[in-house]
Amino acid sequence: MKTEPGPGSAPIVEPVSTPYVRIEGVSKNYGSVLAVNDVSLDIKKGEIFCLLGASGCGKTTLLRMLAGFETPTSGRLWIDGVDVTSLPPYERPVNMMFQSYALFPHLSVESNVAFGLQQDRLPSAEIRERVAAMLQMVELTGYEKRKPHQLSGGQRQRVALARALVKRPKLLLLDEPLGALDRKLRERTQFELVNIQERLGVTFVIVTHDQEEAMTLATRIGVMNAGEILQVGEPTQVYEYPNSRYVADFIGSVNLFEGRLIEDEPGHVRIACEDFENVVYVDHGISAAPDAKVTVALRPEKILLSRQRPADLDNARPGENRVSGVVEEIAYLGEVSRYRIRLSSGRLINVSQPNLYRHADRIAWEERVWMAWDSSAPVVLAQ
Template sequence: MTSTGLQDKRWLDPDATPFIEFRNVSKTYQGVPAVKDVNLSIYQNELFCLLGGSGSGKTTLLRMLAGFETPTSGSVWIDGVDVTDWPPYERPVNMMFQSYALFPHMTVYDNIAYGLKRDGMPKPEIRERVEELLGLVRLSGFANRKPEQLSGGQRQRVALARALAKRPKVLLLDEPLGALDKNLREDTQLELIKIQESLGMTFIVVTHDQEEAMTLATRIGVMDEGYLVQTDEPHTIYEYPSSKYVADFIGDINLFECVVTETESGDLSLYSAEIEAGLCPPTSFAAPLNQTLWYAIRPEKMRLSREPVDADNVLSGIVHEIAYLGDFSVYWVDLDSGFRIRVSRPNISRLDHFAESWDERVYITWGQDAGVVLTQ
């Protein structure tokens, strides 16, 4: 979605200077840790998504960047300056609040102009800037409305315009699209990307919606229980999750607990008691014998057939349930061991009379490198 030529991927360049840095940041509320030892570098023009469930610490991390919370330990840097102890009104960042936090006693115009007035910008310039922003968020003609006279989507756009008004170096967005319905949300996601690209700003978005993160982000940071558990590009997060938590949180996945064994020829192999089957590990897999680990395979990486097919990995079971979701269908298959796995298949033709059906025996196959092995 975003133009990510290799030259744009600054995070791959070891010499690039980060624009925003969290250095060993921890935050504790009355003895309860909310953020634990986070190290994170975000680069200019990134659209970075902090993804996690509620209570994962993602919002706290964002609020520390905005200046509403002070880290218990560690430091926060913006553009090479330690801003850890700076009050919010001195930081070069602006935030779009989850609740929008529009000033109810001010018109749309005054809401957007609020930050500019604080900077002492001359009135004609303010007028010009506000008109321009109203155009950008397609709300021209709404300048004199009060927030309560606007719909949810319109308020969200006013909040965006207000946060953009001062042309901050960094825009922070806390669950920006949470309150919008699905269609509006998708449109707005694309719009956000367009605005971010055209203004050349750094966006940091907090969301619990993995689809939203995948759509928007140049990179995603996944948070769990205060830890930043993985920071990578969306496809890396999806295809190469670093832990069971990430694998499970982003998309759907089948997880089998395995032990490392050895074949007669001396190659490493995996055996899972849960599915009562051996599995072929990915190429370049290395681990000590008898180690317990997890084999993870996404539903869409597996194939279903009535006849046994020769493949690196083959399982067999009975179709328990089929969910038709329009663009694809999900099959829940009960293996002979009793373990239930999930296989999905795109609905390529309109009416697939030959498709496998309930209570039929099916074979599930996948290639050697379709799955990943996780150690935590």
């Protein structure tokens, strides 16, 4: 779908620098299976780029092609202006942090980190200095002589990061970097990773299936499905302006309603959905054929809950963007509560509300409530 530039479409970001990593029409087949399908992507210098997708979407294959472990069936890869498509991994200015960390079990922490520098035949004094500096950065000073099996998961992760960064690669590839860590450690490490990246200015390409991880780390996200990149954009862009049902559904949670375009003006549209008595009013135009079938995507946090019927919108007709239902389930999560509300059509809607007050007369099970949303909240998707 081509959207007109307007309040509904994402702000266009001009590329500030020339692409540092260029992926041009890259495909990879395994026999008859198409793992990566004609992907083209530019990554800028100093970026943290996240490839996000469900398992089997081809994101890891794409990463392994950047590392040199897989050769593209077709297409070309450039890093800093050099065509690396046919370079073996040991000649690429790229380092990778493996999902399993792949630390050498027979070598100490120090030797693991020094391994890459030794391959470049650097003087041993320089190697020692750089290893020590890197271990200090990942806060592992004092662990030099330990073997990987004597470390905790978080420490191993940091050794793997130090080992990958110590060669000062032009590009650092991270395969599910935080997947093996528990939740608290993961949150802390996310910020550490961003700090280190900012300090060193290395370009990061991260593969993850965890959208929260992608949102926290990335400057830009590429959402992949079935070997293709569906959307590339900043975290806010892919969240607030998804370009397809898949992206809207994959990033965050969303309520999707099938509907029919009944009024299509440059400044607004009206959509009739079977689930609502009144139409959905959206305050920006879209480009689609009149009477076209569209999907309305509504994020749970953009719906307001109240016991009283809320006042009508100023710019819309009475009753538009308002609907009532019965609370069926409540999940109190502390900072927010999640509600599942049954409409008269039988459809369940997810709504989340921040818990702003400690002492509140909270909405309870089986209550009849009203839901309302702003005319800018719905995203209209044609695919």
